[in-house]
Amino acid sequence: MTAAPATKGLIQLRDVRKSFGGTEVLKGIDLTVEPGEVVAILGPSGSGKSTLLRTINHLEKVDGGTIAVDGELVGYAVRGGRLHELREHEILRQRTHIGMVFQNFNLFPHLTALENIVEAPVYAQKKDKAQARERGLELLRRVGLEDRADAYPRQLSGGQQQRVAIARALALDPKVVLFDEPTSALDPELVGEVLDVIRALASSGTTLVIVTHEMGFARDVADRVVFMDEGRVVEQGTPTQIFGDPRHERTRTFLSKVIEPAFNL
Numbered sequence: 001m002t003a004a005p006a007t008k009g010l011i012q013l014r015d016v017r018k019s020f021g022g023t024e025v026l027k028g029i030d031l032t033v034e035p036g037e038v039v040a041i042l043g044p045s046g047s048g049k050s051t052l053l054r055t056i057n058h059l060e061k062v063d064g065g066t067i068a069v070d071g072e073l074v075g076y077a078v079r080g081g082r083l084h085e086l087r088e089h090e091i092l093r094q095r096t097h098i099g100m101v102f103q104n105f106n107l108f109p110h111l112t113a114l115e116n117i118v119e120a121p122v123y124a125q126k127k128d129k130a131q132a133r134e135r136g137l138e139l140l141r142r143v144g145l146e147d148r149a150d151a152y153p154r155q156l157s158g159g160q161q162q163r164v165a166i167a168r169a170l171a172l173d174p175k176v177v178l179f180d181e182p183t184s185a186l187d188p189e190l191v192g193e194v195l196d197v198i199r200a201l202a203s204s205g206t207t208l209v210i211v212t213h214e215m216g217f218a219r220d221v222a223d224r225v226v227f228m229d230e231g232r233v234v235e236q237g238t239p240t241q242i243f244g245d246p247r248h249e250r251t252r253t254f255l256s257k258v259i260e261p262a263f264n265l
């Protein structure tokens with residue numbers, strides 16, 4: 001497969017706010033991800049990382065601010081100077097451009113690996129079934145699982161299931177792919193195979209936003225690291241800057257907790 005030129009996948013968040021009950025969990029997030037860029041989001045549990053990813057494909061409605069992908073507002077249209085939420089089928093259409101990979105894979109248990117991959121292209125995008133299968137097999141090859149096309153999720157290891165989930169996300173030819181802690185449900189020896197697939201994807205020109213606790217991976221693969229705490233972006237910069245010389249005390253404290261224990265075993 002040839003690498004796509006990095007001409008799509010611009011994500012723009014402006015003052016994004018989200019509350020649950022009375023608690024504001026996103027407190028005005030401004031973030032731009034350039035086409036083809038790989039951004040790692042770090043931060044303590046509860047800081048709003050998953051909620052932020054979920055707003056980008058409108059799995060969560062925002063309470064304020066705007067999100068656009070390639071200049072198109074996500075979840076809303078402007079009519080008469082006001083924002084109106086899109087209809088369900090328009091939201092689903094937008095969502096097909098935004099791939100999402102979850103911590104727990106979320107494969108359909110009653111479908112084989114290949115069926116999981118072709119389901120959305122065939123039923124949501126109305127693609128030709130034979131072509132979708134062909135493309136599905138190509139994607140399975142890309143994630144190193146061409147020989148497991150007919151296996152059901154329960155017959156696959158966690159690492160293999162996550163690689164199928166990544167192939168499924170790619171089957172819709174997304175503009176961006178969002179990863180929410182893609183390796184944190186895996187046994188340690190299976191983490192590497194999934195990170196290798198994401199690493200290959202990172203160099204293919206697809207825009208990636210990756211919430212991760214794998215600091216070494218973030219340092220190697222990300223163009224930019226964003227540190228979140230308590231619903232805000234505390235700081236962002238290159239991996240060298242964030243890991244080597246963080247400006248904020250909260251970033252330092254977080255990094256010292258997640259990085260140093262590994263060296264003190």
Ligand SMILES: Nc1ncnc2c1ncn2[C@@H]1O[C@H](COP(=O)(O)OP(=O)(O)O)[C@@H](O)[C@H]1O
Pocket residue numbers: 020021025043044045046047048049050051052
């Ligand atoms: N659907 C929900 N209903 C109520 N509270 C939620 C919901 N989703 C997330 N939260 C709360 O929002 C905060 C941020 O959660 P989350 O985005 O999952 O953080 P992170 O992914 O950084 O751990 C947490 O306090 C969490 O309990």
Ligand SMILES: [Mg+2]
Pocket residue numbers: 049050051180
């Ligand atoms: Mg989370």
